[in-house]
Amino acid sequence: MSQNIIEIAYIVAAALFILGIKGLSKPKTAVRGNQLAAVGMLVAIVVTLVNSSVVSYEWIVAGAIVGAIVGATLAVKIQMTAMPQLIAVLNGFGGGASLTVAAAEFTKSQPTDVMNTVAQMTDHVTGGMGTFAMIATGLAVFIGSVTLTGSFVAFAKLQELIDGQPKGFPGMKALNALLLIGSLITIGYLTVDPTNTTLFWGLVGAACIMGILLVMPIGGADMPVVISLLNSYSGIAAAAAGFVMGNSVLIIAGSLVGASGIILTQIMCVAMNRSLTNVLFGVMAEAGEAMDADEVYAGKVKASSPEEVAMMLDTARRVVIVPGFGLAMAQAQHAVRDLADSMEAMGIEVEYAIHPVAGRMPGHMNVLLAEAEVSYDKLKEMDEINPTFEQTDVVIVIGANDVTNPMAREDKGSPIYGMPILNVDKAKTVVVVKRSLSAGFAGLPNPLFAKDNTLMLFGDGKTAILELTKHLNES
């Protein structure tokens, strides 16, 4: 196939990616958008396979079979609650792919033994990459490695394989700065000495360590931002790999993803009232002035029972449900929907309040509630629902914590001060379904639990909601 036809097919693929992302931005066209992007991918892959520079297929077929089986299994088996982890892992693989592509190209460019012998005899070095290709390779390897190891640390934190608390040691920032500068100098030196394989693999190692060190000090609460940022990195790494291969579709698709990841990261930071710099580097500095939990809660927390809450719901006219990550953990989305159905059958108005950062990803709660077939128009965003809390009889908070913490509104010294929250405490009664009084991701006590109009319903989210529904139906 001629190079022109291949390039035309690549432009078609790129156009399909653009239409796909545009389609994904509207609920009505999202499914088609995803399909368009998948078709674009198929077009790009097929024309690449018939490219005249591809002459042997055994490694390709082997890799594709392994990849397709693993990818499809992950996609089908994964629980909806584990979605953030899965995206982190897929993202890590994407970064790993860019790293290995660039490493393969680098290895291929190395002079063979014969050429080395000739070089020694003639004292004239041959082989190695040109300056532009070497810079692109260095960047693809560097960004790809950071994405790979960073994503896996994010995965381990979300899966709770390692502690979600920020981890660090003195001099960590200095070490990171050193690794970054060292890596950039190494890339620079490789343009002068492009046959130095030791230095090249040293760069890979340094970048892998840097990926780990960059994500370790970030707390579990900020993982969505990190995944979003790493998603952006994996796009940039693909674009860099595109420069290495001189391939237009890699460059276009990679930069589209790179730009989208940065915008999404920005939106998430705005919702949490934090700057990206603060998320990435600020956590360790903030430790210290934590409020004493015992002081906040002592003698003021009222525990309730499903019977009591059911009686209260019996006389309510408007109920708002506030889901959080605890809902996902307890797999309580179907139980919540049944409860809402029961209440609606009794003529109670039920709505859901979705905080932009509830759960561990933007839209996480929407996906979960959609799984339980909760109607789209009952999910209200923060700005829409906040003015209505004063006319709400009962708010049921299920596994949400920090997004309802009134300290964000009232306590100027609090680390979360200024973060927009759901003003659930304005409602007549707040019922908090929670396992215990333990702190949320932000590691702070929540004075909401000690308010006069708050009742705590301790226990597993799903069991508590099922009990509640049972008593409500009996009454």
Added chain:
Amino acid sequence: MDISIIHVTLFVLAIFLGFELITKVPPTLHTPLMSGSNAISGITLVGAILAAGHGGDQTLVNVLGFLAVALATINVVGGFMVTNRMLAMFKRKD
């Protein structure tokens, strides 16, 4: 004109296009969008195919090419399938 200049041009224009495309997405679709665009970043598969199918006999190159194809395929197949699965849930209620 050097071909790499054309590639840099494509890069810069695509970055701007990406910014404009993404600013208009409702929060509900952020997770599907993240996994969908994540699947698109699996376009590295194209580079992986070129690296794995060059037909040389350097073992390291072939192994790296194989790894690249496998990793990128996981990214592409897993990403599109899981996005589709999430979006199917939104669709069912219409």
